[in-house]
Amino acid sequence: MMPEVFAICTGLPKPFNGAEMSAIDKRPVEGPVTIRSFGIEGDMVADTKHHGGPDMAVHLYPHDHYAEWDAWLGGHDLLSAPAAFGENLMVDGLAEDGVHIGDRFRLGEALLEISQPRQPCWKIEHRFGRKGMVARIVKRHNCGWYFRVLEEGSAKAGDMLQRVETGHDQWTVARLFASLYDPAERADRGQLEEIANLERLCVPWREKARKALES
Template sequence: MVAITEICIGLPHPFNGAELSAIDKRPVAGAVAIRSFGIEGDMVADTVHHGGVDMAVHHYPHDHYTAWNEWLGGHELLARAAAFGENLMSTGLTETQVHIGDRFRLGSALLEVSQPRKPCWKIEHRFARKGMVARIIKQHNCGWYYRVIEEGEAQADDVLECVETGHSEWSVARLFAKFYDPAHRASRDEIEEMAELERLSPAMRDKIRAKLAS
């Protein structure tokens, strides 16, 4: 059980030339509605790779900020909320403790962990620093997405409480490592097991099945 220190939302803005991004999110005051498509007032620009019911809410542990600050040699983005474009900020809950399919009550909403977040070039562009994606792949400090099982309302300082454990053998960190990190390459048995995780997002299960086919 941890407190959500900030709930953050953002709208698409120019990011890289003509390209738009909503990665620049800011804390919202008061209660917000959490819908099946995400937090009310929050949007995505790239609907091909972001958003949708299985990536409705993004959580990135504030626990990682100190190590990032040391690695980057300090960065102004880390002094404020949602440096990594996350919707939810908390301390005390990381990828090794959260499992695919875990269900959490936040306010009156019920959230379910659906998949790890895949890091992309936008993080490096936002921080103006190469090597961040490679570090995330090596460290497995990726963050994760929720789908919304029950819509509701929540606000900053509400408690995030795990009410049901999902696939207990598959933490977010383990699944991310087995899928993305060459140093932790999955065996065929592990790939088959990942492909059968009912609460893993269908899109990611399809990618895993493609690995089996190849």
């Protein structure tokens, strides 16, 4: 069964931590939206050094993780609303161990391709007001991922996210993330060489693998 996108969310930069701005606070959009190569129209990033660009055009964090987070946090108001983790697409039935780098999905008129896992940062912990979330993501590999946009087009809540092509089938998002971030599952030399040569993986993550090889 194809997963349904039950909310498409966008946000604009707002004060977040003193002078720091962030667009992690996203809200559902009513009706159709246009998905461009730079992202969803009406969605912006504040930190253009670490976020945004063609390889981080659309973010998905699996809604399947919300229940576990709710139990771990002892309940949290953010988890009762869409886009608690700043994601653009709210979807059930997809997780990091079931999708691969380079998988392609049709959403409405748009064609999306998984380009990289999401690297967790301090903003998640600041948003929830709880330390330890980044360490838990690293350990459990529940990082979410980004899409690049291969074909622009319109989409809306209620559309199906249809996988139309499998990418690097040996490299799920979970395995790729674990190989570069989880000390317990650190990639060996052969795996790092594989990662460095994954054509559909974004360049910064391939470079991270190359640097690890050099060191």
